[in-house]
Structures are given as C-alpha cells and as structure tokens.
Amino acid sequence: MLDQKTVRTQPEAIAEALKKRGYSLDIAALKQLEAERRSVQGKTEELQQQSNSRAKNIGKAKAAGEDIAPLLAEVGQLKKDLAAAEHELAAVQASLETLLAGIPNIPADSVPEGLSEDDNVELRTWGTPRQFDFDVVDHVDLGDALGGLDFATATKLTGSRFAVMSGGIARLHRALAQFMLDTHISEHGYTEVNVPFIVNSDSLYGTGQLPKFAEDLFKLSDDRDLYLIPTAEVPITNMLRGDIIDDADLPLKFVAHTPCFRSEAGSHGRDTRGMIRQHQFEKIELVQFVRPDESDAALEGLTACAEAILQKLELPYRTVILCGGDIGFSSTKTFDIEVWVPSQDKYREISSCSSFGDFQARRMMTRYRNPESGKPELVHTVNGSGLAVGRTLLAVLENHQNADGSVTVPAALQPYMGGLDVIK
RNA sequence: GGUGGGGUGGCUGAGUGGCCGAAAGCGGCAGUCUUGAAAACUGUUGAGGGUUUGUAGCCCUCCUAGGGUUCGAAUCCCUACCCCACCGCCA
Numbered sequence: 001m002l003d004q005k006t007v008r009t010q011p012e013a014i015a016e017a018l019k020k021r022g023y024s025l026d027i028a029a030l031k032q033l034e035a036e037r038r039s040v041q042g043k044t045e046e047l048q049q050q051s052n053s054r055a056k057n058i059g060k061a062k063a064a065g066e067d068i069a070p071l072l073a074e075v076g077q078l079k080k081d082l083a084a085a086e087h088e089l090a091a092v093q094a095s096l097e098t099l100l101a102g103i104p105n106i107p108a109d110s111v112p113e114g115l116s117e118d119d120n121v122e123l124r125t126w127g128t129p130r131q132f133d134f135d136v137v138d139h140v141d142l143g144d145a146l147g148g149l150d151f152a153t154a155t156k157l158t159g160s161r162f163a164v165m166s167g168g169i170a171r172l173h174r175a176l177a178q179f180m181l182d183t184h185i186s187e188h189g190y191t192e193v194n195v196p197f198i199v200n201s202d203s204l205y206g207t208g209q210l211p212k213f214a215e216d217l218f219k220l221s222d223d224r225d226l227y228l229i230p231t232a233e234v235p236i237t238n239m240l241r242g243d244i245i246d247d248a249d250l251p252l253k254f255v256a257h258t259p260c261f262r263s264e265a266g267s268h269g270r271d272t273r274g275m276i277r278q279h280q281f282e283k284i285e286l287v288q289f290v291r292p293d294e295s296d297a298a299l300e301g302l303t304a305c306a307e308a309i310l311q312k313l314e315l316p317y318r319t320v321i322l323c324g325g326d327i328g329f330s331s332t333k334t335f336d337i338e339v340w341v342p343s344q345d346k347y348r349e350i351s352s353c354s355s356f357g358d359f360q361a362r363r364m365m366t367r368y369r370n371p372e373s374g375k376p377e378l379v380h381t382v383n384g385s386g387l388a389v390g391r392t393l394l395a396v397l398e399n400h401q402n403a404d405g406s407v408t409v410p411a412a413l414q415p416y417m418g419g420l421d422v423i424k
Numbered sequence: 425g426g427u428g429g430g431g432u433g434g435c436u437g438a439g440u441g442g443c444c445g446a447a448a449g450c451g452g453c454a455g456u457c458u459u460g461a462a463a464a465c466u467g468u469u470g471a472g473g474g475u476u477u478g479u480a481g482c483c484c485u486c487c488u489a490g491g492g493u494u495c496g497a498a499u500c501c502c503u504a505c506c507c508c509a510c511c512g513c514c515a
Binding site for chain 1: 434442443452453469470471472473474475479483484485494496505513
C-alpha cells in the first residue's frame with residue numbers, strides 16, 4: 001500500500017509514476033472519495049466531541065448530586081446523529097481503503113520502461129549454454145526413461161500439473177533443497193525458519209496477494225478463512241506483522257524451504273508439459289527486513305545469493321531487470337534470474353528477486369525504531385527465490401544430461417547424494 | 425473433548441462503570457556526576473488519524489478482534505481467535 005497522505009495530496013504525481021506500469025489511477029474517483037471522507041470525518045469527530053463532553057458533564061452533575069434527567073434528555077438526538085455519521089464514515093473509509101489497497105507499488109527509477117516481458121533488460125549472463133553433440137532430450141522424456149519422473153500417476157492421484165518423483169530423481173530433488181538451504185545458512189548468513197504452509201487472510205493481505213489476487217490461491221473450504229501458501233514469502237514476511245523491530249536487529253535475513261501452492265488460474269494451456277508450471281512445487285525463499293536506505297543494496301545482495309546457487313550447480317543463466325509493465329503488484333523493482341533450458345533453447349525464470357520498499361511494511365505495520373528520530377518508521381522488505389526447486393531439478397536434468405540418457409550429478413550436489421556422481 | 429484462569433503501551437504488570445491513554449517497574453532518550461564508562465540521581469518517553477504553513481495548538485480513535493448494554497466501557501454482556509493450568513483422549 002502506498003502512503004495515503006501522498007496519494008491524497010499528490011494524486012497526479014502518483015498517477016504519473018504508475019504510468020510506467022501501464023496502470024491508470026482513477027484520480028476523479030479518488031478525489032471525490034477523499035472530499036467525502038474529509039467532510040464526513042469532520043462532522044463525525046465534531047459529534048463525537050459533543051457526545052464526549054456531555055457524558056463528562058453528566059458524570060460531574062451526578063457526582064455533585066444534581067438531577068441529571070434533563071441532561072439525559074438532551075443527548076438522545078445527538079446519539080442518533082452520531083451513529084448515522086459513524087456509519088457513513090465507515091462506508092466512505094471502506095471505499096477509500098478498497099481503492100487504495102488496489103493501487104500497485106510505484107516502480108523504482110531504475111526500472112526500465114516497457115509494457116511486457118519483451119521489454120525486460122538483460123543485465124548479465126553467466127556460463128555458456130552447452131553445445132550438445134547428440135539430440136537433446138527434455139526433462140519429461142529424460143525422467144520417464146530414468147523411471148523417476150511420473151506425471152501420469154500424479155494425474156491419477158490429483159489431476160494435471162502435479163508430479164510423482166521416485167528413486168534417484170526424488171533424491172536429487174531433496175538434495176537440491178538441502179544444498180540450497182545449507183548454502184544460504186552457512187555462506188550467506190540467513191537464519192533458517194520453518195513456517196506454516198497454511199495462512200490466514202491477514203497474512204495474504206500483508207504481502208499483497210489479497211484482496212486483488214484471490215483467484216491465484218488455493219483456499220481451504222474450512223470456514224476459518226485459511227489458504228495454502230503460494231510462496232514462503234507470505235508466512236516469513238508476516239512473522240513481523242504489527243511489530244516494531246529493534247534497530248540493532250536489522251537487517252533480518254531469513255530462509256525457508258516450503259512447498260508452494262498456486263491455482264494457476266489464467267494460465268490454462270501454458271507450460272502444460274513437465275515441471276515448469278505446477279500447482280505444487282518446492283522453493284527455497286529468501287526474505288530480508290532492512291532499513292529503508294539499505295534496500296537497494298540488499299536486493300543486489302540477495303540476487304547474488306540466488307545466482308551463487310546456479311553457479312555452484314554449473315547452470316548457465318542470465319539476470320534481467322523487469323520493465324515497469326512486468327513487475328509484480330507489490331514490487332518496486334524486480335530482478336528475474338533465468339536458467340538455460342536446453343530443450344526449449346531459451347532461458348526460463350527460476351528466481352524472482354524483488355524489493356518492495358515500504359509497500360508491504362505499510363500493509364503489515366512492520367516498523368523499526370529509527371535511532372535518529374526515536375520514532376517507529378516503516379522497514380523495507382526484500383525477497384526472492386533461492387531457488388525454485390522443481391525448476392532447478394529440471395535444469396540440472398537437462399543441462400547435465402548425457403548421450404546415454406544418464407544425468408551427471410554436479411559436484412556440489414554429490415555429498416547430498418551419498419557420493420553418487422551419475423543418475424542412470 | 426471437559427473445567428477453570430487469562431489476553432493492557434517496546435517489555436513486565438496494576439487497574440471492576442465517569443477523576444484512565446492508562447499506576448509502578450524495566451527498557452529508551454536527555455541531563456547531573458565522571459578523564460571516559462558504569463552505578464546513582466533528575467527529567468522525559470505509546471500509536472494512528474483529522475485540522476493546519478506547521479515536528480505549535482485543538483480535536484478524534486486505539487487496552488486481542490467483532491458485536492452489544494450505557495449519557496459514559498480497559499472495566500459489564502455475547503461471539504471469535506489466541507495463551508496458560510488441570511483432567512480426559514491420543515500420535
């Protein structure tokens with residue numbers, strides 16, 4: 001959520017900044033609601049004040065032993081007016097709140113112009129896509145031949161966009177998760193957390209998935225208003241919802257390994273083959289809470305942590321900065337890391353690292369006590385995948401495949417595979 | 425599942441209808457003292473919002489959340505969520 005005061009007082013400037021996203025802010029509606037809010041709030045507070053002072057007078061009169069009956073008679077109409085005004089105010093504030101909560105974050109200055117992913121800008125590449133001297137097989141056929149990747153059975157168990165892994169591939173998948181987690185803990189200074197995979201709507205509101213993107217989530221039919229997490233970003237970031245953090249504790253860096261559940265509504269027919277787009281996948285998520293002036297550096301650092309995993313796994317990748325039209329709702333700046341997928345002859349997203357500025361912090365009321373002002377001020381949040389495990393598995397299988405259908409285990413993973421160097 | 429007790433500021437914890445945005449302590453901040461620090465002492469210290477040129481003043485709201493009673497609610501009633509204790513059941 002953007003700062004209400006800024007939105008209200010400088011709607012034109014906000015609207016201009018949001019154009020970079022291709023978002024058009026309804027200034028007229030905003031101004032109208034704001035004018036209404038102002039008058040209704042003024043009226044309500046005046047009535048509240050009257051009501052308060054009369055109640056006090058009644059208290060004094062009673063204490064003095066006076067007859068309070070005439071005073072009581074006076075407040076009848078006031079109470080009715082006040083109730084009506086409060087009702088009206090609540091309605092206006094709810095409308096304003098809905099409008100404000102639906103406004104996306106403002107892209108950072110460094111975010112390039114553009115409306116689609118075609119306008120994203122490549123920042124750097126690492127490694128060189130391998131030249132194969134045999135016909136490249138995609139991970140679905142590779143996995144099928146190895147007997148460890150089975151989509152048909154998963155369809156029987158659940159439906160489309162699920163997979164059953166077994167044997168060496170299941171172990172490789174687990175090894176990848178462990179390896180990433182260990183690397184971030186011991187080499188990058190993150191604290192491991194283990195969090196719930198089911199969250200309430202307040203948490204989803206805090207990180208920005210709700211109220212706008214409910215259709216992307218799996219909601220439990222249980223009447224407790226609970227959802228499966230679409231990413232560990234939600235539980236980790238919300239750990240500090242409503243809290244005031246000690247300045248000395250910043251920056252806070254957390255890493256978690258969780259499953260992620262996404263309905264993929266609206267992506268029917270996209271990436272239907274293989275592990276690219278699943279309803280359930282595992283991810284190692286990195287989250288940082290930082291002081292406002294440190295978020296740019298934190299985003300660079302966090303992205304480097306994610307890239308380090310790909311380097312250790314000897315997987316070629318490139319890093320792009322998303323253009324204004326392609327960044328997520330809550331993000332002010334996003335770097336996507338894309339791994340080389342040989343069967344598709346192109347780079348595919350494997351990590352998305354974003355800075356949210358104070359956008360999430362404002363929704364969550366997560367603050368730190370600024371030693372200079374002594375006041376609680378909003379922190380900045382930064383997060384990213386480090387990495388998506390399923391897509392990494394796919395990349396390892398395809399990039400390290402051999403002519404005989406076997407897959408070479410990258411050296412970094414071998415300790416996690418009991419020393420195994422080839423999956424056959 | 426049963427019974428009972430609770431959820432108050434950064435933290436601990438008082439407060440059972442008006443004098444309570446809220447005692448006290450801790451912590452924080454400022455000062456005195458000190459070569460410096462600690463200790464001690466003194467003062468100060470919740471958050472959000474409205475109005476406003478204003479970090480001035482005035483005003484509103486907030487004691488888990490949502491309803492209710494009342495002229496008036498941290499305080500009484502109802503509901504939800506959470507915590508604690510004991511009992512039962514069980515991995």
